Amino acid sequence: MNFISTISKFALLAILATGFVACSDDDEAGDIIVPSNSIVDFVADNDDYSSLAAALEVAGLTASLDGNANYTVFAPNNAAFNAFLSANGFDSLDDVPEDLLREVLLNHLQSGEIMASDLSTGYISSMATGMASEDPLSLYINTEDGVMINGMAEVTNADIEVDNGVIHAVDAVIGLPSIVDFATADPTFEILVQALTREDEFTFVETLQMTEDPAPFTVFAPTNDAFVALLEELELSGLGDIPTETLSAVLRYHVVAGANVRSGDLSDDMMVETLHGDSFTVNLGDAVTITDARDRTATVIAADVQANNGVIHVLDTVILPAE
Template identity: 55%
Template structure:
């Protein structure tokens, strides 16, 4: 009996030793080393090599990488009409890969719901593109890609495996991924004739866009102000005119470009920016609201979050 217990103990110790050794081996590898060592990441390795990013992830700078496996890359290529990685323009491939990389070590225990900057950049301003992380049920990125294995520690950061390639987000991506904007999305799709979703998903002219995005609370307060029970109680032309007053076309206007007294010309009516102890706006009806979050960067524009719906001139 004692001999059998000794053998079992020896086996358990051996398994523990092997497991710890594997963990230690991972920690000795860089992100690039880890990707190169795994057959399941051969597509990611090929993509990094083609984009010239392998050296970046092999350096001493600490990064968090959300790593798509081979199946994720196959789905990405098929969904976007590419026969192989070699058919993806290098510039596009580079930005897509950088959209999976965040500076610093962000283990799963430190991830919270909200926006973080990636290394990808919007091409008219070089502003870093955001990633929306939702941790309410696991970890969901931009409403599309889930973390399926977390906290793979390596010498220069941490890797989280994801089940889909994280495509470059548009302003619509963030509007639909972030529940803060669910009423805005309802307004954008309130009429079959509306083309807002298609237009604001575009990466060519009239992009880029600057969107002053009202929160759900902002819409709720507006309905109360108007004595309406729902968006359906508001005439469609009024909804359309109101939505137009929140969008600038053809410019990615960052908060650093906003000035006191500046008139913002939109697809609808204009409004005025007020800068003091905080950033506010005044619409053509004399209503003032706060700009509560700035510079949420998408690939085709930027979002500034406002706490009041901006109304066009009311007759």
């Protein structure tokens, strides 16, 4: 290749480079501007998410979700917002109190990028806080058949990647969960729910949905296996064989009213007064255990499931009040 040919080659490359720059967006200083595709851009550019876009703006979250920090967003569409407004007695988004709207939206957010394959059945923390505590609210994820959140919102389109995170489209707004919401969403508590609703006269469900006095609640929730073991211990064939008065007393013995007692608030030999009236004793060690009024022991196998109106600690044994 001769000298003239070499010059011609570089001239051609220079022309191509100039043409490439000319086809890019420039700012006033001549710098190349790379078009962004942030979470906010995605929502704004999709008509089916106009309600979410408006809600983010009202709640003051637009700037955060348009920045450099990465987030995972469970994104409800317009139909989901309409259903949420109707179910809660709001005529429009403008009727939702701003602080409530902000917490509801934060309940759809996770810090960092979480792909659908990273999720597993169990509890994670959202970015929202509820009325009972300054600690983050929990989200119950069920991945047995797709991805279901708090038993109310299903992921319909997963892993939409944007510049500052990932979006999972959901078919419902994930409201601030009550203790009852977690109990009904988590199949671990199926027998507990059956017990709470066995009698028409029982008001446990209505009570444990309350957000005012006697809320907040601390619930020590026995698993299905715990109830099966109790029936064997009492030599009963099923839940229906437990007398109504006894069942009511046992259920109230698992509830503390007027306090959101998280695991960090517990101390060794702590006496805990229950909604039933009897107390039990907390023991700290390698695991948190509870000694009931009959000197039986239960172990806390999962702690600090935070709801809007209280907290749940999961027990491996049904505790019993005095005879």
